[in-house]
Amino acid sequence: MARPKQVITRDVEVRVRFTPLEKKAVALMAEKVGLSLSEYIRQAAFNREMKMRFTTEELNLYKQLHIFRNNFAAIANLVKSRTESTELLIAIIQLKEEMEAHLKKFQ
Incomplete structure (x- = not known):
């Protein structure tokens, strides 16, 4: 009880x-x-x-950033599997990691 x-x-x-x-x-x-x-x-x-x-505007921006991060992860995987362009891949991965770092600040 x-x-x-x-x-x-x-x-x-x-x-x-x-x-x-x-x-x-x-x-x-x-x-x-x-x-x-x-x-x-x-x-x-x-x-x-x-x-x-967070205000509703801030929450919407956070959700958008999360979507962008997922999209850049998908783009990085696509570039990794299809080309040998390491410069583009490195730039995409760095951008994705910056978004992840920013998103972790709000968790």
Whole structure:
């Protein structure tokens, strides 16, 4: 039998004072990572890593880059099997590897 899920109640209040500009800056940072202001401040207090969320445009670009990388891999395989042009093959493989390195940054 599974153990019941522990319910965390946050009923202790801590007050923090910000200038209006500081509050706006912190609220914008919280919005960028998709957290509420309270949750963002809690995460920051414990030095937890907060990853920024992607916009829909950024996600679409990431998907396109992934498709391009796959296409260049296929082109490299085709060139490798059909010709002896090592310069072209090296250039294609380098481009594919650069795309892979960039995609790994976002995983």
